[in-house]
Amino acid sequence: MDINKTLSALNNPVRRQILAWLKDRSNFPPPLPEHVDLSGVCVGYIQERANLSQSTISTYMRLLKDAGLVTSERHGQWTFYKRNEDAIAATLKILAEEL
Amino acid sequence: MDINKTLSALNNPVRRQILAWLKDRSNFPPPLPEHVDLSGVCVGYIQERANLSQSTISTYMRLLKDAGLVTSERHGQWTFYKRNEDAIAATLKILAEEL
DNA sequence: TCCATATATCGGCATATCGCGATATGTCAC
DNA sequence: GTGACATATCGCGATATGCCGATATATGGA
Secondary structure (H helix, E strand, C coil): CCCCHHHHHHCCCHHHHHHHCCCCCCCCCCCCCHHCCCCCEEEEEECCCCCCCHHHHHHCCCCCCCCCCEEEEEECEEEEECCCHHHHHHHHHHHHCCC | CCHHHHHHHHHEEEEEEEHHHCCCCHHCCCCCCCHHHCCCCEEHHHHHHHHHCHHHEEEEEEEEHHCCCCCEEEECEEEEECCCCHHHHHHHHHHHHHC
């Protein structure tokens, strides 16, 4: 758990917004029928919501993932991202202690 | 309270370290006799501890101050900085809610 | 195999941040 | 006013980040 990397990932309003959106699946369109039993949200839906380019969102999700704040799972051609609640809680804990 | 500005200020290990050092006056040399009744730590002591240039530390303290994380008081030729505990607590609260 | 779709990576330009030395400002003592 | 000292600001080159379009990779279907 690299607090520098984590704070860098969080130091962007859109990336924080994405994390917040991922709290509630209903912030995104309903999943395709073949995805209803999967958790997480695909990159395309996140991109649509954030209204930034596909490459930007893909990079943002990689940054969030490298920081440990989200996890990803590939299913077919889709990558589903979801919050890593443990890592998010750990980040808040570290900040509360360190600051 | 601008969370973007605050997170930018916190997105630097030395600035976070300074905030942490300021929790305890004993992280710095004893105050001059004429300063014993004043709260806060002067820039020179912070610079000495951080081992960065005077201009860098002055800028760091301005960033922390602009973010509201510290307050400053001038006394003679010295500027004394101390933690703004309310703002720090508010930051942690906002992060806990937003993330 | 060839094509369509979803995502990831690359290369680039604009802007921001890092940390510095030089210089400006403010304050005190003389 | 002059000099000494503490701090703030300026200007710089180096590096990082923002965000993009173009391209590469991966998967599934005809």
